[in-house]
Amino acid sequence: MDQIDDKSLELERLPHSKSKLDQKASKRAPDELEQQVNERTTQLSAINTQLINEIAERERAEIELTLVKDELAADLKTMLRLHELSTRLLKSTELQPLLEEILDATIELLNADFGNVQLCNPQSKALEIVAQRGFKPGFLDHFADASQESRLCDRAMSQRARVIIDDVETDPDFAPHRQIATSVGFRAVQATPLFSRNGEPLGILATHFHQPHHSSEHDLRFLDLYAHLAAEFIERKRAEERLRRNEIYLEEGQRLSHTASWAWNVSTGEVYWSTEMFRIFDLDPDIVKPGYPDVLQYVHGDDRVRVKKTFEDAVREKKEYELAYRIVWSNGTIRYIHNLAHPVFDGNGTLIEYVGTTIDTTERIQAEEAALKAHQQIDMILESISDNFFGLDKEGRFTYFNPHAANQMRALGRDPDALIGRVAWEEFPDMPNKENVLRALSERVVVVDELYYAPLEEWVENHMYPSNDGGLVTFQRYITERKRTEEELRKTQDELAHVTRVTTLGELTASIAHEVNQPLGAIVTNGQACLRLLSSSDLDIKEVREAVECMIADGIRASEVIKRIRRLLKKSKGGKSSYSINDNIREVLALTASELTRNRINVRTELADDLPCVIADRVQIQQVVLNLVLNSKEAMSAACWQPCELLISTEHAESAILVTITDTGVGIAPENRERIFAPFFTSKEEGLGLGLSISRTIIESHGGRLWSKPTQNGQGTTFKFTLPLGEDR
Amino acid sequence: MIAKIPNQVVFVVDDDASMRDAISRLLNAVGLTVQTFASARAFLNRRLPDVPGCVVLDVRLPGLSGLDLQREMVERGIHIPVVFITGHGDIPMSVQAMKAGAVEFLTKPFRDQDLLDAVRSGIQLDRKAREERAELAELRDCVRQLTQREQEVMSLVVSGLLNKQIALQLGTSEKTIKIHRGQVMRKMRANSLADLVRMSQKLGLALISRKPCKD
Numbered sequence: 001m002d003q004i005d006d007k008s009l010e011l012e013r014l015p016h017s018k019s020k021l022d023q024k025a026s027k028r029a030p031d032e033l034e035q036q037v038n039e040r041t042t043q044l045s046a047i048n049t050q051l052i053n054e055i056a057e058r059e060r061a062e063i064e065l066t067l068v069k070d071e072l073a074a075d076l077k078t079m080l081r082l083h084e085l086s087t088r089l090l091k092s093t094e095l096q097p098l099l100e101e102i103l104d105a106t107i108e109l110l111n112a113d114f115g116n117v118q119l120c121n122p123q124s125k126a127l128e129i130v131a132q133r134g135f136k137p138g139f140l141d142h143f144a145d146a147s148q149e150s151r152l153c154d155r156a157m158s159q160r161a162r163v164i165i166d167d168v169e170t171d172p173d174f175a176p177h178r179q180i181a182t183s184v185g186f187r188a189v190q191a192t193p194l195f196s197r198n199g200e201p202l203g204i205l206a207t208h209f210h211q212p213h214h215s216s217e218h219d220l221r222f223l224d225l226y227a228h229l230a231a232e233f234i235e236r237k238r239a240e241e242r243l244r245r246n247e248i249y250l251e252e253g254q255r256l257s258h259t260a261s262w263a264w265n266v267s268t269g270e271v272y273w274s275t276e277m278f279r280i281f282d283l284d285p286d287i288v289k290p291g292y293p294d295v296l297q298y299v300h301g302d303d304r305v306r307v308k309k310t311f312e313d314a315v316r317e318k319k320e321y322e323l324a325y326r327i328v329w330s331n332g333t334i335r336y337i338h339n340l341a342h343p344v345f346d347g348n349g350t351l352i353e354y355v356g357t358t359i360d361t362t363e364r365i366q367a368e369e370a371a372l373k374a375h376q377q378i379d380m381i382l383e384s385i386s387d388n389f390f391g392l393d394k395e396g397r398f399t400y401f402n403p404h405a406a407n408q409m410r411a412l413g414r415d416p417d418a419l420i421g422r423v424a425w426e427e428f429p430d431m432p433n434k435e436n437v438l439r440a441l442s443e444r445v446v447v448v449d450e451l452y453y454a455p456l457e458e459w460v461e462n463h464m465y466p467s468n469d470g471g472l473v474t475f476q477r478y479i480t481e482r483k484r485t486e487e488e489l490r491k492t493q494d495e496l497a498h499v500t501r502v503t504t505l506g507e508l509t510a511s512i513a514h515e516v517n518q519p520l521g522a523i524v525t526n527g528q529a530c531l532r533l534l535s536s537s538d539l540d541i542k543e544v545r546e547a548v549e550c551m552i553a554d555g556i557r558a559s560e561v562i563k564r565i566r567r568l569l570k571k572s573k574g575g576k577s578s579y580s581i582n583d584n585i586r587e588v589l590a591l592t593a594s595e596l597t598r599n600r601i602n603v604r605t606e607l608a609d610d611l612p613c614v615i616a617d618r619v620q621i622q623q624v625v626l627n628l629v630l631n632s633k634e635a636m637s638a639a640c641w642q643p644c645e646l647l648i649s650t651e652h653a654e655s656a657i658l659v660t661i662t663d664t665g666v667g668i669a670p671e672n673r674e675r676i677f678a679p680f681f682t683s684k685e686e687g688l689g690l691g692l693s694i695s696r697t698i699i700e701s702h703g704g705r706l707w708s709k710p711t712q713n714g715q716g717t718t719f720k721f722t723l724p725l726g727e728d729r
Numbered sequence: 730m731i732a733k734i735p736n737q738v739v740f741v742v743d744d745d746a747s748m749r750d751a752i753s754r755l756l757n758a759v760g761l762t763v764q765t766f767a768s769a770r771a772f773l774n775r776r777l778p779d780v781p782g783c784v785v786l787d788v789r790l791p792g793l794s795g796l797d798l799q800r801e802m803v804e805r806g807i808h809i810p811v812v813f814i815t816g817h818g819d820i821p822m823s824v825q826a827m828k829a830g831a832v833e834f835l836t837k838p839f840r841d842q843d844l845l846d847a848v849r850s851g852i853q854l855d856r857k858a859r860e861e862r863a864e865l866a867e868l869r870d871c872v873r874q875l876t877q878r879e880q881e882v883m884s885l886v887v888s889g890l891l892n893k894q895i896a897l898q899l900g901t902s903e904k905t906i907k908i909h910r911g912q913v914m915r916k917m918r919a920n921s922l923a924d925l926v927r928m929s930q931k932l933g934l935a936l937i938s939r940k941p942c943k944d
Contacts, residue, residue, distance in 0.1 A: 513816065514789065514816035517816040517837055517838070518745050518747075518748060518816055518837070519747065520837070520838055521748055521751075521814075521816065521837030521838040521839070522745065522747040522748045522750075522751040523751075523838070524837075524838030524839075525748065525751035525752055525754075525755050525838065525839075525841065525844075526747075526750075526751040526754060526755075528755055528840075528841035529751060529754040529755035529757075529758045529841070532755065532758040532759060532841070533754075533758050536758065543754065543757075543758075546754075547751070547754055550747055550750060550751060553747065554747050557747075594789065594816075597744070597789060597790070597791045598789055600791075600792065600794070602791075602792075
């Protein structure tokens with residue numbers, strides 16, 4: 001613009017030079033001559049004027065020519081720049097520097113002060129500045145926060161047309177953004193949207209001016225060229241990027257999926273393989289050039305004929321084909337592959353080539369084989385186990401019966417297949433363990449129960465395990481036989497316990513006789529005293545009464561002893577009752593008192609008051625106490641140099657009653673401490689060696705524990721046993 | 730026949746209260762004085778009346794047994810006769826008891842007469858023993874009055890030597906021996922030689938054992 005202004009000023013100066021010539025001619029004319037001269041002068045002047053005019057005209061023309069020349073030169077420069085840029089476009093890889101160059105060219109073209117290139121983010125659709133010139137950093141920050149400036153660009157994008165603001169101060173549309181313009185420092189702005197060939201918006205090429213500015217049509221045309229060029233750059237770059245990415249994706253995808261692609265020119269036998277194809281065949285793409293029929297050499301010998309025939313049939317029939325076969329790597333590894341191919345025809349319908357995919361299915365086939373094997377194994381296990389196996393879902397519906405369970409359903413007159421999907425307790429309302437099933441289902445805990453199922457006339461044991469799907473798997477076992485054996489075992493044990501009880505009592509015979517004899521002796525003596533008193537002359541009736549009362553008391557006392565013995569001799573029926581353990585101890589001490597006395601054993605008891613009751617077989621527990629007391633007696637009579645003391649104490653220990661029997665006897669050798677509980681282990685000459693073994697069996701069958709340890713602070717042994725408290729205490 | 734014998738007592742030691750009471754009642758019924766004890770220790774700890782008596786002792790007692798008590802009594806010089814009673818006596822036990830000087834060994838229940846007879850004979854024994862002990866004590870008092878020489882003369886006299894022989898053995902005259910002999914007869918209150926021999930027999934071992942000491 002400045003240039004143009006300069007030229008117009010020069011033209012205005014021309015009239016001044018013409019007036020100088022006029023003054024020179026007028027000085028030479030006196031009269032005629034002068035007139036002639038004048039005429040001549042006039043002529044000359046006219047000519048001169050004409051000449052001058054011509055000159056001026058010519059000068060103007062020259063100037064105009066120069067102007068055009070300059071303009072053309074500028075255009076040429078712009079064109080050259082465009083050409084250079086577009087040439088570079090073909091070679092360049094980087095978008096950023098090219099965009100910056102286009103921006104520079106545009107700023108120069110429009111004589112702008114600064115500008116930027118914004119690209120439309122393909123994901124967010126938001127505009128982002130990718131190249132800028134002359135902006136202060138603050139503005140860029142501002143722009144990043146969805147700036148006002150961008151709204152102008154958004155307008156250009158949405159209107160799909162250039163937006164030009166010649167002066168932000170006067171343009172009414174720009175009024176809302178004026179403050180921004182002021183702060184950034186521009187008065188004029190233009191934003192040219194960039195579009196791809198198919199009209200997709202790509203971005204904005206914007207330039208800004210410090211002063212109000214109006215761009216000429218000429219400039220704007222060139223601006224369009226730059227914008228086109230930029231758009232082309234961007235589009236091309238994006239296409240390249242996409243292509244490159246797709247290639248990477250394809251290769252990566254092929255590698256990950258073990259899927260390769262290939263093409264086979266049927267007529268030439270030429271074969272194209274993707275990278276993955278080489279990988280599948282374990283071949284080096286730099287060494288091996290695949291071709292047909294050479295590729296057949298990689299096919300497993302057993303499959304080769306079939307593969308070849310399939311290829312050839314497909315070619316002959318021009319059909320698609322699908323084929324699974326094995327290949328062999330050079331190291332002998334066998335791989336399973338799967339081919340899928342379809343024919344490609346030219347316009348005349350002639351078969352040109354096959355394109356296809358090849359998948360390495362080795363892992364899949366191996367996994368399938370393994371899964372199948374595992375599945376078969378599970379099936380086999382489920383079918384071979386002799387237990388009944390049921391599956392229930394979380395609603396309690398049957399999901400599975402193994403053959404044994406199915407047979408059980410049939411035995412109950414039900415069709416197992418029809419029961420699948422039906423709720424167990426609705427189908428079997430008499431189910432005895434419904435509560436346990438519901439508990440296992442709701443609390444997700446393993447529940448084991450034992451029950452007698454009358455319709456089957458069998459005892460069954462159920463193991464219910466919560467399964468991952470929220471349901472239950474239940475193993476059911478018939479335990480009728482086991483129950484019978486257990487019952488027999490219990491009977492045998494009871495029998496044995498009884499026998500040892502009788503044996504123990506045998507050891508006590510002397511003491512028991514003494515216990516009975518004592519009151520009998522007293523009765524007889526009192527009776528004799530009575531007779532004497534009665535025959536006396538002065539009858540002391542009071543004395544006689546006392547004697548008779550004593551006789552009655554002693555009679556009762558004797559019968560108590562007998563009762564105690566009978567209770568102990570009685571065969572246990574396994575019945576449990578609730579009673580105080582202290583009763584057991586007192587009774588045993590009553591039975592053994594004379595035996596202990598005879599052996600000079602001092603008995604001390606520390607029986608806790610207010611002990612909770614135990615629920616136990618009274619006779620059996622009494623047998624245990626008796627056994628332990630007699631063992632202690634034995635141990636102490638063997639250690640006759642010791643002051644003999646037997647201490648029996650009871651206490652309430654947590655959820656059990658603890659009975660402790662401490663003696664000061666010979667003690668037990670450490671190596672025998674556990675052996676004493678083994679059957680037929682005895683240190684006595686006449687013992688059966690069953691006492692402690694049976695005692696332990698009895699205590700354990702009551703859910704308690706029996707053990708021994710050396711007596712503290714001295715010689716002897718301490719036996720302890722626990723009995724769990726009854727639940728209804 | 731059964732008369733009240735005031736100065737005698739029967740000691741009953743039995744841990745069984747009703748047996749103890751029954752025996753006590755029976756003995757009372759025949760007029761015997763009874764003291765009862767529940768254990769051997771209780772019996773030993775009691776100061777006993779110095780009258781003829783008898784112990785009715787249960788063999789099986791807590792702590793010190795009946796047999797132990799019998800032994801302990803011997804050791805302590807308690808000479809009361811013992812009648813054992815037992816719930817069930819075995820032979821070795823009864824032999825041991827009888828050897829240790831028991832009067833009787835009765836098995837419960839026993840006939841009352843058997844017990845009464847045993848107790849009476851026990852008391853009788855004790856009475857006799859007491860009399861003998863008293864006579865012996867008297868004799869010992871007499872012996873204590875003899876001089877050394879008189880004791881020597883007495884032992885030689887009762888062994889049947891003549892005065893002349895004694896004089897020769899002791900290295901003195903027959904006359905001196907005669908005087909000693911007269912003193913012995915007087916101090917011992919012996920009526921005849923036979924009497925003196927009987928006395929010396931009774932003193933028996935006591936004399937010999939006392940020989941070295943001169944109190």
